[in-house]
Amino acid sequence: MTARAQNSSLAVEILETTRPPEDEKSEFSGQATRRAEGLPMGRSALRFCHMTPDAYMRLSPRDATRPLAAILHGDIAPSGKPWPEVRSRLRPLDAPARIEVLLTASGVVHDAEQGFDLASSGELLFGACRIEGVQGAGVAAAAERIYRRLLQLIERRGYPRLLRMWNILEDINGQQEGLERYRHFCRGRYEAFAALQPATLECLPAACGIGAEAGGLCVYFLAARDPGLPVENPRQVSAYRYPRRYGPRSPSFSRGLFKQLGDGGHFFLSGTASITGHESRHHGCVTAQVEESLENVRALIRAAEERSRQALELASPTTTLRAYLRDEGHYPLVRDILEQRLGPEAEVLYLRSDICRRELLFEIDGQIFVPSIQA
Numbered sequence: 001m002t003a004r005a006q007n008s009s010l011a012v013e014i015l016e017t018t019r020p021p022e023d024e025k026s027e028f029s030g031q032a033t034r035r036a037e038g039l040p041m042g043r044s045a046l047r048f049c050h051m052t053p054d055a056y057m058r059l060s061p062r063d064a065t066r067p068l069a070a071i072l073h074g075d076i077a078p079s080g081k082p083w084p085e086v087r088s089r090l091r092p093l094d095a096p097a098r099i100e101v102l103l104t105a106s107g108v109v110h111d112a113e114q115g116f117d118l119a120s121s122g123e124l125l126f127g128a129c130r131i132e133g134v135q136g137a138g139v140a141a142a143a144e145r146i147y148r149r150l151l152q153l154i155e156r157r158g159y160p161r162l163l164r165m166w167n168i169l170e171d172i173n174g175q176q177e178g179l180e181r182y183r184h185f186c187r188g189r190y191e192a193f194a195a196l197q198p199a200t201l202e203c204l205p206a207a208c209g210i211g212a213e214a215g216g217l218c219v220y221f222l223a224a225r226d227p228g229l230p231v232e233n234p235r236q237v238s239a240y241r242y243p244r245r246y247g248p249r250s251p252s253f254s255r256g257l258f259k260q261l262g263d264g265g266h267f268f269l270s271g272t273a274s275i276t277g278h279e280s281r282h283h284g285c286v287t288a289q290v291e292e293s294l295e296n297v298r299a300l301i302r303a304a305e306e307r308s309r310q311a312l313e314l315a316s317p318t319t320t321l322r323a324y325l326r327d328e329g330h331y332p333l334v335r336d337i338l339e340q341r342l343g344p345e346a347e348v349l350y351l352r353s354d355i356c357r358r359e360l361l362f363e364i365d366g367q368i369f370v371p372s373i374q375a
């Protein structure tokens with residue numbers, strides 16, 4: 001049986017056996033949560049799932065599958081759980097609040113250092129840091145400070161390889177001291193890599209760089225002991241080679257990264273938008289931007305399949321995605337397109353956010369998991 005066939009039959013079986021009673025259904029955001037709660041997660045290093053606040057509040061560090069960390073979207077305060085809780089300051093479009101949980105079957109140690117909330121599982125290190133109130137060139141300084149600290153920290157703790165970065169910047173398109181805030185951010189991030197891990201500049205983690213209405217600069221990451229396989233998109237110029245007109249320092253990320261962990265392969269899909277070559281396409285037309293972004297995602301997945309020699313299916317029950325919409329009025333339209341193109345299988349979290357180029361109305365990112373045969 002191929003990994004793909006086994007993957008889907010396993011998922012169907014789990015879905016059948018773990019469907020919650022009818023009256024509890026509303027507490028779950030969708031199939032991914034039910035699957036995550038029911039998965040035989042014996043060796044599972046990492047699963048992502050989307051939850052409602054009620055389902056989240058029932059999680060415990062004593063569960064067989066426990067949170068490494070949680071990302072809180074929308075109207076929900078940190079609950080005081082022992083693991084890192086990161087407020088995204090992004091608003092879900094289909095509910096007041098959604099929580100994204102990173103789960104693992106490994107033992108987890110939580111602590112804090114240098115402004116980072118940390119969680120380690122033996123195989124992975126998660127960390128999150130925020131600097132509030134940054135302005136102008138202060139954005140570059142904050143980005144450099146955060147990235148310098150985190151690069152030192154992951155080395156010292158023995159997880160020196162970044163897999164995935166999430167960068168959330170307040171007022172990302174704001175123009176300050178002659179430069180867009182996102183471009184200040186890219187400068188600082190680049191300077192830290194150049195100073196501390198120059199070799200990484202051609203072997204970068206997957207990432208997203210998105211805008212929120214508040215919260216300063218928030219950065220969180222997943223790092224591992226050994227490197228993953230960065231993947232570039234044949235339809236796009238690598239972001240780290242963008243020409244200078246996009247800013248004094250190019251954005252430091254790979255289009256995607258594949259990493260084998262514990263019981264399977266993970267493909268981390270970076271923020272992907274309506275860009276071909278290095279130019280934004282379909283100004284002002286959200287439907288064409290969504291279709292172009294999906295075309296980019298498909299091309300990237302084909303490149304990742306070649307590189308990793310594993311079948312990766314976008315519309316699979318073990319895929320979790322985020323769709324970022326600049327204009328919440330586009331939500332019904334975008335949701336229709338994604339449901340049509342991805343089918344009911346893929347779990348998508350819709351978030352109101354700014355995108356790092358003013359003309360972009362949509363961006364998508366996420367992760368695809370492929371269980372190993374006999375996992």
Ligand code: 3EB
Binds near residue numbers: 270272
């Ligand atoms: C792009 O393709 C869109 O700066 O970390 C996507 C993913 C984008 C990551 C980042 C930015 C970043 O250039 C923007």
